[in-house]
Amino acid sequence: MAAATTTTITNNEPRSTDIKSSALELIGNTPLIALDRIWPGPGRILAKCEFLNPGGSIKDRSAYSMIKYAKQEGKLAEGAPIIEVTSGNQGCGIALVAALMNHPCTLTMSAGNSPQRAEMMRGFGANCELVPQVEGKPGNVTLRDVEKALERAEGIIAQTPNIFYVEQFSNPNNCRAHEETTGPEIYRQTGGRIDAFIATLGTAGSFVGISRYLKRQNPNIRCVIVEPEGAEVIAGKEVTKPLHLLQGSGYGKVPELFDYNVMDEAMSVTDEEALKYKNLLGVKEGLYVGFTSGANIASAVKLLESGKLGPDPWIVTLLNDSGLKYSELHK
Template sequence: MAKQYGPTDIKESALDLIGNTPLIALDRIWSGPGRILAKCEFMNPGASIKDRSSLSMIKRALNSGQLKPNGPIVEVTSGNQGCGLAVVSAVLGHPLTLTMSAGNSPQRASMMRALGANVVLAPQVEGKPGNVTLADVTQAENLGLKLVEDTGAYYVNQFNNDDNSKAHEEATGPEIWRQTGGRIDAFLATVGTAGTFAGVSRYLKKQNKDIVCVVVEPAGAEVIKGDPVTKPLHLLQGSGYGKVPQLFKFDTMDSTLGVSDEEAVHYKELLGSKEGLYLGYTSGANVAAAVKLLQSGKLPKDAWVVTLLNDSGLKYPADV
């Protein structure tokens, strides 16, 4: 007699681990009134929200023929997109070369290399370790474009790739809507490429135009707000580069909030000590902004505010 087995639940690859992240209530940091709910994007296999856009951009490039099966890929990154692309490239069999500023955290370079990527570091021209400016990113971009020219590799171009924001309009936004049962008063997010904010806010506004969508910016680098840049060096790696990103659209933004380095560090530490979550600085900034919004009195007292826990604290040096 053949053995009888129960149902199985086996994932075929790391790509099946991307997305469908839990939504957690941060009730220990903010006990009310209102509630802060956060998407656990650090639980993606590349330990950040960028896994979502990495999978979207590569799959769509393959489907359109821009990228050939097993063809080489080049991208410029601050680290998280590179880690996501390295996960996807490892599974799908693409040689991947990533250029990154030497000022971005070495932990990210180590992770990308461990996932099989070739990592080329561009020297810093303006910032310092842990503080990367637009000029530093431009240096890494020039290096990446030269590699594309020399090799003919597919250039992902995350800052100008619409498939970046589509990942969040088609998946992240619907997940948030489903997990809250449609009860969401506000959404907040830091902005790097703007793919996440653009995609999620676009989806949420289609469900309910009254959902308040707020951009979180580093204090002193609030260009989306319209202020001049007075502090190009800040701790929020991967965001606040000092110019409005190509993918950003003002029509789904209701307002902005600035967060200082000190506030980002404070809430990063609270996420660890009160919620048991070891996360990066943009996660701290998102939570700091959520607290500010709830304290502002601009929302109903019982408001549910959703934000993102973007990446793991393991991607940063212990001291900055």
């Protein structure tokens, strides 16, 4: 055993420290990792580790942005209650930010989303109301299920004066989070070398915000969206399969925040492809993530295989949340 060493502080000279003042400072600045084991080249898949945010997903960024700017814009009074409809990840982010900014918080969520999400929201002190499914089944949440959670929230809003309704699907501060943080981080981390950016969409906040920033730096960066096969509404197709594994994305409706001006291409992904790459991320890369992350990597591989990006392209994508947010029932 090595001998213990003791450091004696003999004076009061200022020392540099590296201490975060709260969990809010843990949001963002996530690492970008090369998935060289899944895709050894030519070309590279670079993935932003959003599951490392303190609420376990990319949605911490939009939560912080929407609450911070609501306070600045005078829409959220000191100590006033907050409410949101969520598939879980946005709710975890909002519950975390609300706890740190001293706001009581209610989240309504379809019971078809995984129970881990409700547990996490409650762990941050929020009231999470689970709304029974009307169409899907556990792990497959449809637009009608989400609409039920929305109705429940509207009932609460009607009875609660001063309540701030976050409205992630139409709140411009959702996209702004990514235009101000995720996009610039990606550009800096790659030294500006990006041939394509590819992502699934829920509200479209992350895709639109990141793409807007990247295209301002370089309009030639190819921005590609991914939709579940059978629910490819942005690609202009009829919804034939509303049930899919990509919880938090692919709601079968063009999101209000979506902006066709920043999209170059739409791709689709099957449940089997998403699951295959979700599993490969764990086994080959040591990254235990959720289904939309698997969908993103499956699509990045297809894009590289297509050869349309030229020689040795770099594709950036997102690992949106942790695999711990899903239960066995939902696989």
